[in-house]
Amino acid sequence: MADQGFTVEEIDTSRPHPARMYDYYLGGKDNYEVDREAAQQVIHLLPDAVPSARANRAFMHRAVRFLAESGIRQIIDIGTGIPTSPNTHQVAHDVSPDVRVAYIDNDPIVATHAGAHLLGTSNTGFFLGDLRDPESILQHPTIGKLIDFDQPVGLMLVAILHFIRDDEDPAGLVAAYRDALPAGSHLIFSHPTADFHAPGTGSEEAADVYRQSKATATFNLRTHAELVALCEGFDLVDPGLVQLPLWRPDGPVPTKRELSHIGGYGAVGVKN
Ligand SMILES: C[S@@+](CC[C@H](N)C(=O)[O-])C[C@H]1O[C@@H](n2cnc3c(N)ncnc32)[C@H](O)[C@@H]1O
Numbered sequence: 001m002a003d004q005g006f007t008v009e010e011i012d013t014s015r016p017h018p019a020r021m022y023d024y025y026l027g028g029k030d031n032y033e034v035d036r037e038a039a040q041q042v043i044h045l046l047p048d049a050v051p052s053a054r055a056n057r058a059f060m061h062r063a064v065r066f067l068a069e070s071g072i073r074q075i076i077d078i079g080t081g082i083p084t085s086p087n088t089h090q091v092a093h094d095v096s097p098d099v100r101v102a103y104i105d106n107d108p109i110v111a112t113h114a115g116a117h118l119l120g121t122s123n124t125g126f127f128l129g130d131l132r133d134p135e136s137i138l139q140h141p142t143i144g145k146l147i148d149f150d151q152p153v154g155l156m157l158v159a160i161l162h163f164i165r166d167d168e169d170p171a172g173l174v175a176a177y178r179d180a181l182p183a184g185s186h187l188i189f190s191h192p193t194a195d196f197h198a199p200g201t202g203s204e205e206a207a208d209v210y211r212q213s214k215a216t217a218t219f220n221l222r223t224h225a226e227l228v229a230l231c232e233g234f235d236l237v238d239p240g241l242v243q244l245p246l247w248r249p250d251g252p253v254p255t256k257r258e259l260s261h262i263g264g265y266g267a268v269g270v271k272n
Pocket of ligand 1 (some may be wrong): 078
């Protein structure tokens with residue numbers, strides 16, 4: 001844990017943080033009053049925030065399993081979030097215990113929980129890093145220790161790119177990571193959207209809570225076409241970019257009514 005580079009004092013509890021708000025949606029306890037207040041405002045405007053967060057986490061589990069079953073043995077999980085069991089390495093290790101996982105997040109509170117929940121084995125690592133600085137992530141010593149760029153890599157950008165504004169060039173960021181990976185590498189991608197909500201039903205208003213509450217990040221909803229464009233350079237495996245529960249469901253397919261409460265897309269792609 002020597003490379004984590006954080007202290008508990010760095011946690012800013014004066015402003016809501018998306019990691020802790022997401023933790024609250026998932027029913028976790030690692031959040032502060034300021035996060036709960038902002039999350040409650042979002043839920044009030046958009047009750048679908050909770051089922052959407054849970055559908056996102058379930059998608060992430062199915063997609064990680066798919067990667068491990070497809071032979072991927074090393075994963076970079078950027079914006080991993082406050083650990084919520086099962087985490088990426090636990091899902092992957094169910095398939096094959098030799099999968100190596102490098103976890104990255106920019107929130108010190110994630111770091112405080114990493115030791116207990118993300119670093120249980122020698123083939124996992126965590127460090128504080130920012131998605132918007134690909135070079136410092138790709139060249140980090142923990143990446144050097146865990147990831148062999150001559151072998152296919154699993155890159156996880158799961159529910160993180162909506163924190164990147166258009167003027168921060170999300171497509172350029174995805175490309176910077178993609179270009180560092182060999183062919184056959186996989187992308188796991190998910191992103192919230194307002195595509196399934198009628199105008200005025202809360203999605204944009206809920207996004208405004210993130211923007212106006214001085215949360216440490218903005219919140220950018222995107223359309224199907226915009227998100228497909230972000231996956232450029234990856235061939236999406238069936239069924240493509242779809243509403244989260246429809247990506248290779250491993251149980252009963254959700255009803256139309258249940259689907260109407262899920263505001264997010266997910267996809268898995270293979271670098272061509
Ligand atoms: C909604 S959570 C998603 C957690 C997990 N990937 C999942 O889908 O279950 C988003 C995470 O991204 C992190 N995050 C937001 N912006 C980031 C950035 N620029 N660099 C690194 N992490 C970031 C947040 O701290 C948070 O933990």
